[in-house]
Amino acid sequence: MKRVAILISGGGSNMVRLLESMTGDHPARPVLVLSNDPEAGGLKKAGDMGVPVAAVDHKPFGKDRATFEAKLLEHLDAAKPDILCLAGFMRILTPDFIRHFEGRMLNIHPSLLPKYKGLHTHARALEAGDSEAGCTVHEVTAELDSGRILGQARVPVVAGDTPGTLAARVLHEEHRLYPEVLRSFAEAL
Ligand code: GRF
Numbered sequence: 001m002k003r004v005a006i007l008i009s010g011g012g013s014n015m016v017r018l019l020e021s022m023t024g025d026h027p028a029r030p031v032l033v034l035s036n037d038p039e040a041g042g043l044k045k046a047g048d049m050g051v052p053v054a055a056v057d058h059k060p061f062g063k064d065r066a067t068f069e070a071k072l073l074e075h076l077d078a079a080k081p082d083i084l085c086l087a088g089f090m091r092i093l094t095p096d097f098i099r100h101f102e103g104r105m106l107n108i109h110p111s112l113l114p115k116y117k118g119l120h121t122h123a124r125a126l127e128a129g130d131s132e133a134g135c136t137v138h139e140v141t142a143e144l145d146s147g148r149i150l151g152q153a154r155v156p157v158v159a160g161d162t163p164g165t166l167a168a169r170v171l172h173e174e175h176r177l178y179p180e181v182l183r184s185f186a187e188a189l
Contacts, residue, residue, distance in 0.1 A: 002028040002186045005081035007072075007089040008035045012042020013171065014087035014108055014178050019049050021179035028186040032079035034072065036091050052079070058091055069097040076100075083186060086140060087178070095142035104189065105140040108178050110170050112152055113138060117145035122163040122170065131157055133166055135174045137181040151181040 004022065006015045015033060022029050033046035038055040046053050054075045061068035068091075076084070086107040098105060111121035113136040125133045134154040139147035153173035157166060 002082040002189055003031040003080060004028045004083045004085060004182070004186070005032040005034060005076055005079050006030065006046075006085045006087050008033060008040055008042040008087055009037055009090040010040055010042065010088050012040065012045055012088060014174055015042050015085075016045055016049075017175040017179050018085060018087060018182055019046065019051060021183065026183055026186070028083065028182065031081055032075065034075050036068075036072075036089070042088070065092075065094050066096070069094060073097070073100065082189060083182070084140075085178075085182060092144065093140070098140055098142050102141070103139065106137055106150065106178075106182065106185065107140045107145075107147075108174050109136050109138065109145050110167065110174065112136060112154065113145055113149060120163075122166040125157065126161060126163060126166065133157055133170055135170050135177060137178055150185060151177050153177040 006018060008015050019030050030051045033051050033053045035043055035055045036058040038057050043053045043055060056068065056071040058068050082104060084101045084105040112134045116124050132154050134152055136149055137151045138149050141147040155169045155173055
């Protein structure tokens, strides 16, 4: 049985779908939900679902990413995950941290990579007049939003779309795509 840890920063809607998917004959089970924000709404959701949770507030560490990440690693080393999923995790991780999990660290990004790496993806797609948008699950490497693409889902851009309406349409697909990709990834690991 593969052990999965999930990093979140907020509500954790993707995290919830991942937790819900890891049952029955699924080859993985969640061992930890970890956040950089002790107030993240997803921590309560995970706790209510019986999954161990932890938080390391990144704010006291200021620019000292290395010490913040060392604290994250204390929790992760204790949980011994085989796979690390970033799900709405909004902190940039250093290459040193990523090296710990290279080849077994996934992220979901709300664009059709390689288009629109980074933030404000929906506004940028609308600005560009794209006729479609979507989301990508990819392996995390030191270069932001640039690892091997493991799965994508496409949605149409609709006349009158705002970043909010497009985000909602894409998020719905994220909730289907991420569990699908995690299962395949865990089966192949
Ligand atoms: C989603 O748009 C996801 O693509 C991005 O973070 C946003 C919020 O995700 N990574 P969640 O609801 O916290 O899972």
